[in-house]
Amino acid sequence: MSLVQETTSKRSSRRPVAHNDNNQNIEYDSYLLKENSELPFGYNDSDWIDFPIDRLEKSSIKLINAKDVYEPKSPNDELFNESTQRRCVKLGDIHEITNKGESVTVKSNLTKKTLKANEPLPLPRLPLTPKRIRGGQASAKKALPTVHRVLLYNSQSPRSARKHHQSSNFRSQNVKPNPQPKGQSAVADQLTSYIVEDQDEKGHEFRDADFDNDDDLDNISNFDESETVSISSDTEDGYRAHAYKLAHSGERFLSPSKESSTLLFSRSSDDDLRNPESVLVSSLFPYVPPYLSFSSNTKKGPSVPPELHRILKWRVTSIMPKVVRLILANSGMRMLKKTNDWMGVWGKHLKSPCFKTIRSYQKINHLPGSFRIGRKDSCWKNLQRQMRKHSNREFGFMPRTYVIPNDLCALRKRWPKYAQRNTKWIIKPPASARGAGIRVVHRWGQIPKRRPLIVQKYIERPLLINGSKFDLRLYVLVTSVNPLRVFMYHNGLARFASVKYSAKADTLNDRCMHLTNYSINKFSSNYSKNEDVNACHGHKWTIKSLWTYLANRGVRTDGLWEALRSLVLRTILAGENGINNMIRANVESKYSCFELFGFDVILDSDLVPWLLEVNISPSLHSELPLDAHVKAPLVQGVLNTALYNIPPKLSQEKQRELAAEFSFPAGTQMCYDKRMYINYLSREEKNKHNTFTRKSIENREEYIDAILDKLTPDDVRCLIIAEDELARCSPLERIFPTDQTYKYLKYNDTPRYYNRLLDAWESRYANNRTEGIALLRDYCQIKYHLEVPAPPAKKDLNVSTVETIIKNAMVEREGTPDA
16 A cells, blocks of 8 residues: 555546446445444544644645546446545545634535634545335436545555554654646645555455455565575474485485385385285284175175174264275174264264263274364464474475464565575365365465464475376375374375466466366366376375386385375474374273374475375275275275174173184184273382382483383283284384384373383394283283283262263264365
């Protein structure tokens, strides 16, 4: 906004244009006030009273009716005409102010009033809205002489508010009229008109109320370096330098040879989909219930005895993917829509209190509190907290992100520096899916200021293949948070944009160029389907095919995969504390929950991975054969790794018969045993936990051997579950804990006993696992793992509260999963 001056000679050069109310400027109408109406926010009428009369004596100021200067034309006549983009203050007909002795005479087209010299200037009347009739037309095209129109400006944005504050102090500034041209006398009736003009209104006649008008932030020529905040400490700068150094510490590329063509993943895709020999698979340890084994989506699995089939109930939800239904049906499960006696469900995420209603033998595919990393804004806040606690180079792998509107002022202070670098930004809703609401911008005026969203730096130099950018969808399974057990799928998807990439600003509106979401690109005329799962063409590849492509060009894919593992683990550890607190407050049994995450990662031109977002409900829909090839083994592996037990619905006699039919040892408990998953401890176990989680323990050597000297029953149960999961996790890979992941334990907010226990176990038995399993078998043989303390007294709950929680838990929350 600026003040420009115009001489009175321009008044007669423009003729009023008839105004069509059907096509009125939306923003004009929204700020036309009726007389005596309530003033809008930011409006200050102090500008109109107590105006210094002595200043008027020196130079008469004539406030011109803007209609005499220009009239906004109908958009149908001249759309986006530069002459119609200005907005001004309208104050009715001419007011002449002259001095006559001791009084001041105010003349208008209606009234003539003589005031004393010390009397303040009368306040102009507030505007009236023209009468309207049906059809939207004004009742009279001729402007009424008593109508005064005042166009007010929105002052919600920081810059607009500042400008309004400056205008409210107008009388305290030295505002001088234009110097008089030679040959003209400075008479009292010499007029100076002030017109308020928008600087950058071309092409934006209809402005969204969500956008403010300080678009001149993009004009970097007018900014003082001292008024802006440096962006040299942006979070990704430290990580970029660190990751680049690691990538270039040795030979980044190998010469194309047999060594470079050796893939990290040698497992054949045909080995991923295998049907088990039996629907029940025994544990590695005696006196531990067997686990259900799930079949593939293409072939029916082994037969299930009728008595067992009767109690294997799965609750069907409207969002259950087809590939999940096929695998469950082929595995002998009963698919029921209406039942409360289910053993498993694959559905939408529940509110955290609803997890309290889940029975101890039921299992759901979500963790309470997983939104800590599953929402874009929460994920960034947790990573930012870790960056403050540790360093940018360790947790700066997410591009600099601003959460609007909370971070609007911080972004605005840094915007001039960003504008100097021509930085581009990607705007995302904080909890959207399938590319909804995402776009790329580069100007301040393109960013909505008042609704919740994420403004994230755009990776402008992505790694390109065949001229197109792409991202990676990684699948990560978390079966437990305390202790933390994380598995990563060895395959995944590489999703390509369907239009070749260009960094030019005039291409930012091309969503098929800058966004890689399949939900967007599948509608492009350029989109090419990949029918061969092993081929490197089309706009969707498997990660195995991508690794083959990169390895054949000399890229060290093993180092790249290690960088991706590190990124995944640091992200989960950033939200681990919040998720663990929600689990402790809402989950009764360690058996009940697991979570499958979808990590979206992009590689830049230096092969540095960047986290874009984490999805708590990654899409498992399989529209193409390539999707089914990747996702069917994934679902089968997730269900097998989650260790489903038979529900405790069989009598002891039936269990003995079932054990004999499947050739299990006599005395094996066939159904779920809640003693394996209790979350309370004996006094001895509590003392050991406190001993090995003291803050005084700073070195790993202080617990690495001592914690395994005398295992408690709770320790044995923890190690049994960890070993059984590891034995059944194919085609997933356990990335935490391992014998090398102890370096991540420092990122926990507080020391975790179980994490230290598994760290010590992996340090001792990772390379000699047979010896560790034999030790645990000895403990199980004497049923040491089944020694449990007396359960603590439960708190009484209000009956109505319990009924409400159960009702909410059973109500399915509709919605689409993240893409």
